[in-house]
Amino acid sequence: MVAKEAAGRARPGRAPAPAGRRARPRQAEVARLAGVSQATVSLVLSGRDLATGRPISAETRAKVLDAAHSLGYVPDPAASRLAAARNNLLGVFSFTATFPTDVRHSYYPFLVGVEQEAAAQGYDLVLFTGSSTGGAGAGGAGALNRVRLADGCLFLGRHAPADELRRLVADDFPVVHVGRRDEPEGLAWVGADYVSASREVVTALAALGHRRVLLVREDDDAPASTDRERGFLDGLAASGLPAGPEAVFRSGDPRRDLTADRVRAWVADGVTAFVAEETDTGAAWRALRAAVDAAGLDCPGQVSLALLGSPPADLADGPAPMGFDIPRPALGAEAVRLLAARIAGGPAEGTLVACAFRPGATAGPPPAP
Amino acid sequence: MVAKEAAGRARPGRAPAPAGRRARPRQAEVARLAGVSQATVSLVLSGRDLATGRPISAETRAKVLDAAHSLGYVPDPAASRLAAARNNLLGVFSFTATFPTDVRHSYYPFLVGVEQEAAAQGYDLVLFTGSSTGGAGAGGAGALNRVRLADGCLFLGRHAPADELRRLVADDFPVVHVGRRDEPEGLAWVGADYVSASREVVTALAALGHRRVLLVREDDDAPASTDRERGFLDGLAASGLPAGPEAVFRSGDPRRDLTADRVRAWVADGVTAFVAEETDTGAAWRALRAAVDAAGLDCPGQVSLALLGSPPADLADGPAPMGFDIPRPALGAEAVRLLAARIAGGPAEGTLVACAFRPGATAGPPPAP
DNA sequence: CGCATGAGGTAATGCGCATTAACGGCGTCG
DNA sequence: CGACGCCGTTAATGCGCATTACCTCATGCG
Numbered sequence: 001m002v003a004k005e006a007a008g009r010a011r012p013g014r015a016p017a018p019a020g021r022r023a024r025p026r027q028a029e030v031a032r033l034a035g036v037s038q039a040t041v042s043l044v045l046s047g048r049d050l051a052t053g054r055p056i057s058a059e060t061r062a063k064v065l066d067a068a069h070s071l072g073y074v075p076d077p078a079a080s081r082l083a084a085a086r087n088n089l090l091g092v093f094s095f096t097a098t099f100p101t102d103v104r105h106s107y108y109p110f111l112v113g114v115e116q117e118a119a120a121q122g123y124d125l126v127l128f129t130g131s132s133t134g135g136a137g138a139g140g141a142g143a144l145n146r147v148r149l150a151d152g153c154l155f156l157g158r159h160a161p162a163d164e165l166r167r168l169v170a171d172d173f174p175v176v177h178v179g180r181r182d183e184p185e186g187l188a189w190v191g192a193d194y195v196s197a198s199r200e201v202v203t204a205l206a207a208l209g210h211r212r213v214l215l216v217r218e219d220d221d222a223p224a225s226t227d228r229e230r231g232f233l234d235g236l237a238a239s240g241l242p243a244g245p246e247a248v249f250r251s252g253d254p255r256r257d258l259t260a261d262r263v264r265a266w267v268a269d270g271v272t273a274f275v276a277e278e279t280d281t282g283a284a285w286r287a288l289r290a291a292v293d294a295a296g297l298d299c300p301g302q303v304s305l306a307l308l309g310s311p312p313a314d315l316a317d318g319p320a321p322m323g324f325d326i327p328r329p330a331l332g333a334e335a336v337r338l339l340a341a342r343i344a345g346g347p348a349e350g351t352l353v354a355c356a357f358r359p360g361a362t363a364g365p366p367p368a369p
Numbered sequence: 370m371v372a373k374e375a376a377g378r379a380r381p382g383r384a385p386a387p388a389g390r391r392a393r394p395r396q397a398e399v400a401r402l403a404g405v406s407q408a409t410v411s412l413v414l415s416g417r418d419l420a421t422g423r424p425i426s427a428e429t430r431a432k433v434l435d436a437a438h439s440l441g442y443v444p445d446p447a448a449s450r451l452a453a454a455r456n457n458l459l460g461v462f463s464f465t466a467t468f469p470t471d472v473r474h475s476y477y478p479f480l481v482g483v484e485q486e487a488a489a490q491g492y493d494l495v496l497f498t499g500s501s502t503g504g505a506g507a508g509g510a511g512a513l514n515r516v517r518l519a520d521g522c523l524f525l526g527r528h529a530p531a532d533e534l535r536r537l538v539a540d541d542f543p544v545v546h547v548g549r550r551d552e553p554e555g556l557a558w559v560g561a562d563y564v565s566a567s568r569e570v571v572t573a574l575a576a577l578g579h580r581r582v583l584l585v586r587e588d589d590d591a592p593a594s595t596d597r598e599r600g601f602l603d604g605l606a607a608s609g610l611p612a613g614p615e616a617v618f619r620s621g622d623p624r625r626d627l628t629a630d631r632v633r634a635w636v637a638d639g640v641t642a643f644v645a646e647e648t649d650t651g652a653a654w655r656a657l658r659a660a661v662d663a664a665g666l667d668c669p670g671q672v673s674l675a676l677l678g679s680p681p682a683d684l685a686d687g688p689a690p691m692g693f694d695i696p697r698p699a700l701g702a703e704a705v706r707l708l709a710a711r712i713a714g715g716p717a718e719g720t721l722v723a724c725a726f727r728p729g730a731t732a733g734p735p736p737a738p
Numbered sequence: 739c740g741c742a743t744g745a746g747g748t749a750a751t752g753c754g755c756a757t758t759a760a761c762g763g764c765g766t767c768g
Numbered sequence: 769c770g771a772c773g774c775c776g777t778t779a780a781t782g783c784g785c786a787t788t789a790c791c792t793c794a795t796g797c798g
Contacts, residue, residue, distance in 0.1 A: 024540050026784060037748050042786055055745055072536070077518040079784035081447035082753050087518070089446075089495065099480045108477075111468045119466075119498035124515065126458070127494040129484060146493070148393055148443040149456075167441060173393075329470075395754060406778045411756055424775060448754035451783050 025071040034067035036060060041068070045075070090118055090339060091153030093128040093144070095160060107156045110178060113332030114154065121340050126150050148173055152343045154335055174342035176335050180223045180350065188348035190335045194227035194308070195234065197324040197355035201275065201306050202235025204322065204357070209365045210273040210304060211241060214266060216284045217277045219252035228277045228308045254287035260294035267295075267303060272366035278309025278323075285311065285321075304363035322360035327353060394440040403436035405429060410437070414444070450518065459487055459708060460522030462497040462513065464529060476525045479547060482701030483523065490709050495519050513537070521712045523547060523704055527591055543711035547704050549592045549719065557717035559704045563596035564603065566693040566724035567677050570644065571604025573691065573726070574673060578734045579642040580610060583635060585653045586646045588621035597646045597677045623656035629663035636664075636672060641735035647678025647692075654680065654690075673732035691729035696722060 027041045034041065040056065043049045044064040049056040067073075081087040092098065092114065094107055118125050128146055144164040147153040152174030155165070160177065166184040168175050180191030205213055215232045217225060229248060236243035251257040263274075274292070276284040285307050297303050299319075307323035331353050338351055396414070400407040411417075413425055413433040436442075446456035461467065461483065469475045487494050497515055513533040516522040521543030524534070529546065535553040537544050549560030574582055584601045586594060598617060605612035620626040632643075643661070645653040654676050666672050668688075676692035700722050707720055 028784080038785080039748060039750095039787080040746090042784095043747090046786075048786080055747090057746065060746075074514045074536075076451075076784055077515055078447045078450035079753095080786080081518065082445070082451050082755090082783085083785045083787080084753085087447050099477065099484045108468065112466075112470055115466055115468045115496070115498055124498060125496040127484070127496060129488045129493070145441050145443050148441065149446050171393075171441065397754080407755080408757080408778060408780095409776085411754095412777090415756075417756085426776065429776080445754055448783090449756080451753090451785090452755040452757080453783065 024076070025073045026076075027073070030064065030068045030071055030073050033071060034060075034063040036064060040064065045073075086151050087149075088123050089126050089150040090123040090336065091126045091128055091147040091150035092156065093147050093153055093160075094156040096157065098127050098129060107178075109328035110156060110332035110335075113329030113334075114336055115332075116329075117333035117336035121336060123151075123336070123340070128153075144168070152176070152339045154178060154339060169348070174339055176339040176342065178331060178335050180227065180352075182223065186348050188338055188342055188350065190331055190338055190351045190353060191223070192326045192331060193352040193354050194224060195231035196352075197357070198228045198231025198275075198308050199235035199238065200231075200357050201308060201323060202232055203239055204359075205273045205275070205304060205306060205363060206235070206239035206241060208273075208304065208363060211366070212269075212271040213241065213247065213273045213275060214271050215248045215275045215277070216254060216258065216288050217248060217250050218254060218279055218284050219250055220279070225277055225279070232275060232308070251284075251287075254284045255290070258284075258287040258291045260291050260296075263291045263295045263297070263303075267297065271303075273304040273306065273363065275306045275308060278307055278311075282312035282315070286315075289315075299362055300364040302367050304366070306360070306363055319361035320358060322363040323358050324355040325358055326355050393445070394442045395445075396442070399433065399436045399440055399442050402440065403429075403432040405433060409433065414442075447518065450520075455520045455712070456518075457492050458495050458519040459492040459705065460495045460497055460516040460519035461525065462516055462522055462529075463525035465526060467496050467498065467525075476547075478697035479525060479701035479704075482698030482703075483705055484701075485698070486702035486705035490705060492520075492705070492709070497522075517542060521545070521708045523708060527593075538717070543708060545704050545708040545711065547700060549596065549721075551592065555717050557707055557711055557719065559700055559707055559720045559722060560592070561695045561700060562721040562723050563593060563677070564600035565721075566726070567597045567600025567644075568604035568607065569600075569726050570675050570677060570692060571601055572608055573728075574642045574644070574675060574732060575604070575608035575610060577642075577673065577732060579673060580735070581638075581640045582610065582616065582642045582644060583640050584617045584644045584646070585623060585627065585657050586617060586619050587623060587648055587653050588619055589648070594646060594648070601644060601677070620653075623653045624659070627656040627660045629660050629665075632660045632664045632666070632672075636666065640672075642673040642675065642732065644675045644677060647676055647680075651681035651684070655684070658684075668731050669733040671736050673735070675729070675732055688730035689727060691727065691732040693724040693726050695724050 027038045027045070030045075031038045031041045040060065041064050043054055044056055044061050045068060048054055049061075092111075098107065098111070115125065126149065144161070144167075147168070153168075153176075155175065155177045157179075160181075162183040165175065165177070165187060169184050169186050175188065177187055177189040178191075179189060181187055181189050202213060213236065215229060217229060233243045233247070236247060249258075266274075274288055276288045278285065288305065292299065292303060292305065299305060305321055307321040309323060310325050311321055311323075334351055334353055338346075338349070342348060396407045396410045399414075400410045403410065409425065409429065410433050413430050414437060444456075446458060449456045461480075463476055467476060467480070484494060495518070513530070516537070522537075522545075524544065524546045525548075527548060527550075529550075531552040534544065534546070534556060538553050538555050544557065546556055546558040547560075548558060550556055550558050571582060582605065584598060586598060602612045602616070605616060618627075635643075643657055645657045647654065657674065661668065661672060661674065668674055674690055676690040678692060679694050680690055680692075703720055703722055707715075707718070711717060
């Protein structure tokens with residue numbers, strides 16, 4: 001038994017609209033008022049007739065537009081999106097609150113660029129907060145799955161779980177990670193070019209006459225750290241300086257390990273310039289400054305210092321260190337561009353953005369021996 | 370001619386999906402994998418079976434959930450909304466960039482609260498960027514209409530066009546404005562209780578012994594300004610002080626109009642305390658401080674100063690002025706709560722949030738005559 | 739004069755999900 | 769032992785819009 005009389009059957013589906021809420025006009029009403037079909041209304045209002053050479057007479061256009069205007073018609077975005085199979089939403093997933101209470105340590109500078117570029121590309125932003133549990137259906141495990149709601153998604157922070165990302169990538173869901181990242185094969189990312197920027201800093205020091213330069217870094221193998229080290233060593237090599245492992249001081253707790261004595265010993269040994277990597281906490285830089293101070297060394301005079309990044313906000317005043325600035329807003333904007341390209345079917349590439357060299361006031365020629 | 374053989378007709382409608390990208394899984398795929406119908410999937414995933422006593426066997430539930438999980442299924446928000454459900458998305462629409470380049474003058478503090486409360490209520494945030502143009506059909510005019518994609522929307526900033534808002538309100542779309550607002554009748558809002566807070570400041574000055582207090586305000590009739598003035602006058606009256614129009618100095622350009630001479634004249638005339646309103650730019654407060662300085666008056670000693678709000682960030686250091694702090698994060702959170710209530714069918718009310726009095730260090734007893 | 743052509747429009751269909759009447763298989767009650 | 773109620777599931781339907789195959793004319797052309 002396949003067919004039944006329509007007459008005999010009650011109609012399932014949507015219940016009649018609750019009387020309370022007055023409905024907005026639909027294209028169907030506009031069509032009725034204009035004396036045309038709904039399809040025509042859609043064509044006229046979407047401008048598809050002009051764009052794709054779909055001919056609609058000026059007279060009909062006018063009738064439709066009049067009707068739409070007099071009814072105060074506005075399209076239902078949900079319906080448009082459904083029919084068009086996209087929603088013009090870009091996800092932004094960060095693994096901490098997107099709006100941390102402490103403004104300064106945050107993704108804020110990225111978001112400045114992200115918002116601007118997203119607007120320029122006609123996207124709205126959906127903020128997914130790591131903590132929010134998601135709908136009942138999704139379940140807690142695949143919280144990351146929520147992002148599939150958008151046309152594509154940006155990821156901020158180094159704590160993105162590789163396997164969940166891998167899954168998204170495998171499904172060809174458009175994803176862009178902010179920050180260089182190797183882990184899931186085929187992941188698109190945008191990152192700062194720490195290698196070049198660090199090399200440039202070392203080169204500048206060498207140009208000032210320094211012959212022994214030491215890198216102080218923390219004990220973390222994030223790409224951001226290894227890239228800086230590589231650039232540092234490259235720079236040494238390019239300047240004809242010894243670039244062996246003794247040029248790098250690595251410590252899990254610089255504040256403890258980087259003592260004034262140690263600094264004095266290095267200086268006695270011929271080191272004239274120190275370079276610290278920048279991290280979230282700025283631990284290496286803080287420790288370096290403190291140790292140099294404690295050793296009673298005058299900064300531009302007796303030793304030169306440089307920071308591979310920007311100083312933490314609480315050290316913002318005082319002389320700017322030689323180093324470089326990460327163009328975070330530009331990175332954010334680039335990430336959006338790349339994501340938009342991915343959504344449009346482009347390849348999943350990695351992009352490096354150049355950092356701006358900052359001469360600063362903490363480096364000068366080495367003291368005469 | 371009404372009916373034709375189905376066989377002879379080609380099928381209009383959506384073109385087949387472009388082969389390149391694998392589409393997100395739909396409920397239909399989940400259903401197939403679980404060996405049930407799409408309707409069952411919908412019931413299980415939405416939890417409607419449990420909630421409304423619609424019985425689904427535990428076994429079936431498990432199969433469906435497994436399938437959904439292994440496919441990485443997530444519901445399409447547009448479709449959910451279209452089907453008259455909800456998508457757990459809260460819109461945030463601001464009429465300037467949500468992430469201004471200058472962090473300090475921004476909606477940031479609101480968003481801190483908004484994000485937190487939204488997460489707590491299980492909503493994700495959609496940032497609608499004011500500048501983005503919206504769909505071609507809508508034209509620039511109905512850009513605000515995009516927000517209908519979400520279950521409801523928060524509006525930030527005083528530049529929300531009244532007529533567009535009116536339209537949303539008329540359609541009973543859940544909207545909450547951050548900041549008190551009269552204009553569209555029936556608009557829900559949350560605002561700071563400037564009236565009470567301002568009254569309290571004046572009362573405190575009166576308690577210190579001041580008998581002549583002057584309000585310096587700018588030339589803007591936003592509710593935020595008029596409320597402060599009202600509270601100021603209320604406070605005078607409540608303290609038995611003259612509350613005539615001569616107690617208010619209003620200027621479109623305080624920096625120009627508020628001269629040292631003028632201040633000296635007021636003081637000579639018996640004024641012992643000055644109160645400035647807070648605005649975006651802090652113009653009134655800046656001008657007042659400058660004029661008092663220029664007049665060579667000692668602040669807590671010869672004149673007392675108060676600020677109806679928080680000092681601008683660039684004046685943040687230095688002695689805190691007497692005044693009050695607007696609990697912006699709390700306001701944001703309250704706005705979300707109210708919006709959630711609206712979505713659930715609650716009334717469109719206005720809510721005032723209390724400000725915290727700040728004794729500060731710029732007010733003391735008036736000098737002995 | 740007969741047919742191709744193009745202009746102007748319409749009918750039908752589907753997007754993905756929520757909703758609900760109906761259905762079939764049970765155990766039970768009268 | 770047939771009517772009935774309960775359960776679990778499904779089929780059918782619509783939300784509002786975009787898309788496209790097709791239809792109907794009026795014209796142009798050989």
